[in-house]
Amino acid sequence: MYLTKEIKTDIFKKHGGSETNTGSTEGQIALFTHRINHLTTHLRRNKKDFNTERSLVMLVGKRRSLLDYLKKKDIEKYRILIKELNIRK
Structure with missing residues (x-):
């Protein structure tokens, strides 16, 4: 399978803060990407x-709604995440 447990923990460690913080907005956006x-x-x-x-x-659509939420909450985190994930806006 393309999405192994190790890949998920790496994504959440890099973008979510820790591998157990799977509910963070940044981590979810990175996983969706x-x-x-x-x-x-x-x-x-x-x-x-x-x-x-x-x-x-x-x-x-789910990623777009999470990005809109992040943009409203913290514009700097939004800009950093867009740049890291190479998401065009």
Whole structure:
């Protein structure tokens, strides 16, 4: 599987503060970004996989709402996270 326990703990350690802080906004956005990148590469190979395409659109919407929340709460963390994850805005 593409998302192992080690990859998740690395993501949350880097962006969430600690590996046990899985509910942090920054960690969730980083995890969603990792999943979005994986699904994007999958869809490039499998153009007719419409269920995955729908899942990707829903995941992008969840990430967008979390980014909006972070932008309202702390604009500096938002800007740093956008730059680290290479998310275009």
